[in-house]
Amino acid sequence: MWLLKMAWKNSWRNRNRTIITMAAIFFAVILSVITGSLQDGIFDNLVKNMVSYYSGYIQVHKTGYWDEQILDNSFASGKITEQAILRHENITGLTSRLESFALASSENLTKGCLVAGIDPDNENRITNLKDKVVAGTYLYENDKSVLLSKGLAGRLQLNTGDTVILIGQGYHGATAAGKYPVKGIVQFGSPDLNDRVLFMPLPAARELYGAEQMLTSYVISLRDPARLATTAERLQLAIGNELHVMTWEEMMPDVKQHITTDSNNMKIIQGILYLLICFGIFGTLLMMMVERKYEMGMLVAIGMRKIKLIGLLMAESVFTLLSGCALGILCSVPLVFHLNRHPLRIGGETAEIYKRFGFEPIFPTSTDAIHFVSQGLIVFCIGLLLSLYPLYKVVRLNAVTAMRK
Template sequence: MLLIIAWRNIWRNKLRSFVVIVSVSLGLVGGIFSMAMMYGMINQRVQNIIENEISHIQVHHPKFTENYEMQYVVSNASELQKKLMTSSEVEAVCSRLRIPGMASSAQSGAGIMILGIHPDEERGVTRIHESLVEGSYLEGRRNPIIIGEKLARKLKVRLRSKIVLTFQPREGELARGAFRIVGIYKTNNSVFDQGQVFVKRTDLVRISEYKDDHINELALWLKEMDSAQMLSKQFQKKHLELQFLTWRKIQPDLAMVTDFMAEYFIIFMSIILAALGFAIVNTMLMVVMERIRELGMLLAIGMNRGRVFRMIILESVFLCLVGGIAGVGVSFALIEYFNQAGIDLGLFAEGFESVGYASQVYPELESKFYFIIGFMVVGMGIGAAVYPAWKVLRYQPAKALRME
């Protein structure tokens, strides 16, 4: 009956309860949707980086990533590549020749990272071939190159323009080669677009006079992203002379942001709920003080203080839960809708893309966050009623009955 009384009590003053419920709902919608936007943006960024740049696992000589020096190669790369492909967890492996260099046009020049790839292999690992906005994917017999849209703007070049790549070969003088732009790509990361160019590895080998099996990077695409850590450890144990890095180790900042999403969510929502909680404390104070005679009567006729306390707590929890369910429901619907439709933040595209975020955001939120918010709302309901309940229970029944 305590539940019935508490539930019916919240509808005694419909307008007041409605205001509280709407406040809780709006607070939650604002908080949850903002978090879903943030979560969606971060997830998109992680996905973009993995799909376009780093893949799930990279393999290098242990010293290669220190300064990208050309002498540090993956020995017996072809054999290793074949071996890695035999793992049931691995979807695709591509070999690369990664060389820092300089791209020059007639008008300008820029420092870049040259990625000598095998086009067909690369298709299985990265999505650059899907990011082309002009031209085609490394087609052409002699020295084709794909560059990012931002680099093209910087070098003031267009499709089919020629640019010269200069880089340090393994030994001797600088190597140079003229490449014809056959494709221009655009990702959501303008820093990447400005800094990475893709050429055929065979062309790079020919110009630099490297050996054909000169490979300093293998990139792996896994069937399940979550198995990266475990597989990396397994491979590392078998190949101690090499360094296996998961995307988390290559981009620790992103991994950290992803890992701490739950904590961010809890902190962010706690602040919102704390603000709402104070409003509910005020409401519950009004509720109990205007019913103090009734509460005095309950104490007088034999309802113990614990039961009265629970009744007040339940009222607050019900109030918060109704608002919480409405808020979470509306948030869920909004997130589902915009997860399909996307939110176009094109006005801020340049700013977003300069730090690697897409301007078309697809909000998303893992289901566990809805459960977390459920618990937090109940916690807020309990917390908000403690003080009003304590305040009213200090009164002797006779004093409470005397109060107007």
């Protein structure tokens, strides 16, 4: 106990040095927490934007559908399956789709497109499709009309009120053909989606393809996207092997790869930050060793065992590190929450590019507690590791040499 008391007093014997060390730790924790939470926040936002285009966080298909996306690999919709899905506490909603390909024609033009039969209300809850309508109006369930993506409408030179003709292959090889008025135009950030999607209500799509009661996918939204993998695993167990659960990471591996690459780049930046922290802390430790070398020699001379001296120095380091880390974490909490509620906004041309691709031009922070804990711990461990240097010097300390002026 007396050792701790002495360590506490020693921590404050050179107030300026202790404050400088604590400030270095404090700012290190704040900077690393902000960097980490900003990185995750940006990626979370990117994923949110990506999945809200179309895919959702999770999709359920008939096993084998993803490899061969044809109507013959569709499955019959059922209340029992839907209830099993919705029973999971992390799932906030689902929407059904029947997707296939068709040739879309206007008077003189034809283009291949993805026909998505959707449940308009549920689809809007999950992908905010209604917000993407830039001309005309959104669909109702019993409509026999369609929404065209802007790029596709442009290619076919169609506007709202015009008629589009669809020709394709239906369920089990039947011919699928029909003509539908264009009720609205939707615009996506993704050029790929914008050039080739056509939406129609699910009953109309089933009628077109002769696929009564059939679906190609359930699209699922999540309460906590961080629990994506465990939710997918549990869902797979709940619905059995005939249906296959896929996460957005499996459906869009290129996006996942992009995030991984960017994360690694960010790790280099964090590494540089940690290196600066090391220099800051190590500098003050060196100062401390020079300043107290004589005293340490004297303590060993009068009979203080080196292990006790090591304990004393370790306790001093822990006090300083803990105080710096705790203060850093405490101050970073409101800062991170503020930047989450009021994200950094990008302006100018970059913002326009973001908007054009359907992304919000913002950099929000992630408020996941793991950032505060992990970054605090990392800085604490770096400090502890650097504290080994004075301990090493104590082990090698020679009282006579240390007391030589």
